[in-house]
Amino acid sequence: MATSVVLQKVEKRYGSLDVIHGIDLTIDPGEFVVFVGPSGCGKSTLLRMIAGLEEISGGGLLLDNERMNEVAPAKRGIAMVFQSYALYPHMSVYKNLAFGLETAGYKKAQIEPKVRRAAEILQIEKLLERKPKALSGGQRQRVAIGRAIVREPRIFLFDEPLSNLDAELRVQMRVEISRLHRNLGNTMIYVTHDQVEAMTMADKIVVLNSGRIEQVGAPLDLYNNPANRFVAGFIGSPKMNFLKAKIERVNDGDTTINVCGSSIRLPRRLKGSAGQEVTFGIRPEHLSVADGGIALATVDIDLVENLGGATMLYTKTPDGQNLTVALDGQQKVERGTNVTASFDPARCHVFDASGATI
Ligand SMILES: Nc1ncnc2c1ncn2[C@@H]1O[C@H](COP(=O)(O)OP(=O)(O)OP(=O)(O)O)[C@@H](O)[C@H]1O
Numbered sequence: 001m002a003t004s005v006v007l008q009k010v011e012k013r014y015g016s017l018d019v020i021h022g023i024d025l026t027i028d029p030g031e032f033v034v035f036v037g038p039s040g041c042g043k044s045t046l047l048r049m050i051a052g053l054e055e056i057s058g059g060g061l062l063l064d065n066e067r068m069n070e071v072a073p074a075k076r077g078i079a080m081v082f083q084s085y086a087l088y089p090h091m092s093v094y095k096n097l098a099f100g101l102e103t104a105g106y107k108k109a110q111i112e113p114k115v116r117r118a119a120e121i122l123q124i125e126k127l128l129e130r131k132p133k134a135l136s137g138g139q140r141q142r143v144a145i146g147r148a149i150v151r152e153p154r155i156f157l158f159d160e161p162l163s164n165l166d167a168e169l170r171v172q173m174r175v176e177i178s179r180l181h182r183n184l185g186n187t188m189i190y191v192t193h194d195q196v197e198a199m200t201m202a203d204k205i206v207v208l209n210s211g212r213i214e215q216v217g218a219p220l221d222l223y224n225n226p227a228n229r230f231v232a233g234f235i236g237s238p239k240m241n242f243l244k245a246k247i248e249r250v251n252d253g254d255t256t257i258n259v260c261g262s263s264i265r266l267p268r269r270l271k272g273s274a275g276q277e278v279t280f281g282i283r284p285e286h287l288s289v290a291d292g293g294i295a296l297a298t299v300d301i302d303l304v305e306n307l308g309g310a311t312m313l314y315t316k317t318p319d320g321q322n323l324t325v326a327l328d329g330q331q332k333v334e335r336g337t338n339v340t341a342s343f344d345p346a347r348c349h350v351f352d353a354s355g356a357t358i
């Protein structure tokens with residue numbers, strides 16, 4: 001049975017420094033949850049409090065409805081995988097996998113099948129006699145994950161486990177960790193600052209910023225309906241464009257806003273009033289240069305990136321703001337020329353001065 005995790009107003013203070021400001025979060029049994037956010041936002045601290053490696057300064061941590069704040073790390077049934085693999089260099093892979101079980105008092109005959117099974121899951125059976133220095137980065141990370149598997153924990157925690165790997169291997173390991181989750185069915189919490197990892201791996205993403213939750217939701221919920229400008233800018237690659245705008249008129253079924261000097265009618269009532277300064281947000285992939293949609297502005301093309309499957313235009317609006325346009329496929333557009341960027345009004349976002357979606 002997979003385990004539920006509940007955080008109730010969890011806080012962390014280092015002396016007089018508050019770093020986690022009362023986090024409420026429920027993780028369902030078997031869920032793959034990703035904590036994502038910029039450096040220093042508190043991802044590792046939160047994970048380490050769940051693991052028991054950091055004391056919880058305030059609030060409660062429940063695993064399967066049982067309070068864990070005072071329970072020793074080894075008694076929580078949690079295994080954690082770090083960015084630095086921290087393998088024992090003088091021990092073989094087999095011994096690295098077996099060591100934690102030996103110190104926990106398991107017998108040789110109990111240990112062997114656990115190690116073999118983990119090695120099989122991770123496809124490192126042929127590497128068991130090698131020392132870590134004779135392994136690639138990806139293989140070392142697999143051993144580190146294997147060390148978590150042999151302990152048969154209720155919950156797996158991963159803290160940026162792929163950061164030391166090259167781009168190609170990251171993608172491969174990302175798929176393997178997702179597969180591991182599917183096969184084992186355990187609750188897993190995965191920390192990353194890489195929004196692509198978050199989007200591709202998570203059942204549920206928790207976006208953190210300065211020790212607070214900005215939004216929790218399924219990847220596409222966050223992409224389609226970001227609660228605020230922070231989430232809108234963090235989720236999605238390339239980043240959402242933000243342009244200065246002003247509300248001109250709010251009617252029952254529509255709102256007119258001024259963006260880049262043109263009045264644009266959006267087919268919904270915004271929670272704002274005439275004269276209010278706002279931010280208009282549109283993702284690069286939701287802009288086009290073909291006919292159709294609402295014309296946003298005629299923009300000067302600064303730079304063109306031909307990626308083969310897509311063409312990226314880095315442009316400037318008439319009032320000098322940056323606007324990135326992502327077009328499908330290979331497009332004949334030249335740097336130094338201009339195009340009219342248009343958009344589908346159903347796919348734009350508007351934020352008030354506090355950053356909230358309106
Ligand atoms: N032992 C400590 N004493 C004081 N402050 C700390 C300590 N450990 C972490 N912090 C602070 O707590 C905040 C959160 O740190 P944390 O390591 O959780 O960030 P993070 O989101 O994991 O960042 P990164 O992506 O860089 O790993 C940071 O501002 C950090 O400086």
Ligand SMILES: [Mg+2]
Nearest residue numbers: 043044045159
């Ligand atoms: Mg960290």
